[in-house]
Amino acid sequence: MTRYVLTVDAGPRDLRAADHLLHTLATELALDGGVFGCTHLVRGDRPRVSVSLALPTEAAAATVRGQLADRGYEPADGAPDPVGRAVLYPGADALRGTMTVAEVLSVSAIDRVTVLGAAERPAPDARLVTRDHVRPQWHDGELVLTAMPAVGGTLVPFEVPDPTPCCADH
Known part of the structure; x- marks a missing residue:
């Protein structure tokens, strides 16, 4: 389009x-x-x-x-x-709570989910804890969400909702 x-x-x-x-x-x-x-x-x-x-x-x-x-x-x-x-992006407001990768792909404009450091895509039934903050990026015309492994075998988006500013402890 x-x-x-x-x-x-x-x-x-x-x-x-x-x-x-x-x-x-x-x-x-x-x-x-x-x-x-x-x-x-x-x-x-x-x-x-x-x-x-x-x-x-x-x-x-x-x-x-x-x-x-x-x-x-x-x-x-x-x-x-x-x-x-x-x-x-279409469906961004629907990405709340914990969802499967398949649900994320079906309700939003996200084309693909990848896992940091993994060669293969996550299973469709892998659980993603959205933290109500999902920021995919455009890569070669696809909207791609990069996730990382988290507690209990879940995934979380790579970008955290409230990052610690650089040098916050200085």
């Missing part, structure tokens, strides 16, 4: 702020569940996180472009890179 992508470089310096921006935009712009909202790390002189919105039609993109401009943003066409970290 062709998507029309707009990028907003509003300057958040961390993923949490960028996630918040995406959720705020989704609410303020009344974006439906078919929109993909991703974060992208921008390196260079001024490291930051930009966000992209992938919309299903050119008309939807034009409408959102106008709404963003009305709010003071300067949307650009296209994504800054092909490996965005998805925050908004």
Whole structure:
């Protein structure tokens, strides 16, 4: 399916702020569940996180472009890179609690689940403890969730909901 992508470089310096921006935009712009909202790390002189919105039609993109401009943003066409970290995607709100890998794949836009360090994909009945924070990434046109082994033979998404900031104990 062709998507029309707009990028907003509003300057958040961390993923949490960028996630918040995406959720705020989704609410303020009344974006439906078919929109993909991703974060992208921008390196260079001024490291930051930009966000992209992938919309299903050119008309939807034009409408959102106008709404963003009305709010003071300067949307650009296209994504800054092909490996965005998805925050908004179809089925994201359904990924709560503990689910099987098969359930995750059936209720969301996630195409594949991989396990860090494992050569094979997890079994469809493997249990994933979502921690209500599931952030897959785009890889070669597929939305892929990377998980890691956890207590009791379960899996958890690789990205933790509340990471400890670097040097927090200094």
